[in-house]
Amino acid sequence: MIHPDTELRKVDDTIGRGVFATQPIPKGTILYVKDPLEIEVSAEQFETMDPQYQTLINWFSYIDEGGFRIVSWDIAKYVNHHCDSNSISTGYGFEIATRDIAAGEEITDEYGIFNLPYPLQCCCGSSRCRGTISDDDWDTYGNIWDKKAKEALKHFGKVAQPLMKFMDTEVYQSLMQYLNRRRNYRSLFRLRASGNASLEKIG
């Protein structure tokens, strides 16, 4: 579920639509939470689906740590990638604002975290644009992304969190343990599907 102070707007003819803030949203705010209504498609289900479904699902989904394709039931699926995004995933099942977002600003995300099945070309216009976004970006940027997420979490308790009530209870307790006692941080790397697969093999 996407933050309530957002709306769908056209970006331009090349990019199409995107999600924009309708009010200022401060750094540390949950912008998206993986809530129970999200559609989860397993790798096995995906393989047997009609190609028309597969194209749409690949376009609108992200792949979670378990290899499930997650399709948002609301406008969250229209959030575009940017190589200097103002939102980033965390190890707690939500995306967080990495800086203050102004009303009217587009909300953008880091797709490199989403276990991409194939590389994507990027034309985000950032001076830091990588040109191609792929699963290999984890190796180069994983630590930077995790640092960004950890830094944003420092602001978590200082700002309004309208999406907090939709968090999974166990994840919420784990987050509170980290924020209150600085213990057992859930790193972003837990979202890497291939990392989990190799851990399973080792186990």
Ligand SMILES: [Zn+2]
């Ligand atoms: Zn880019």
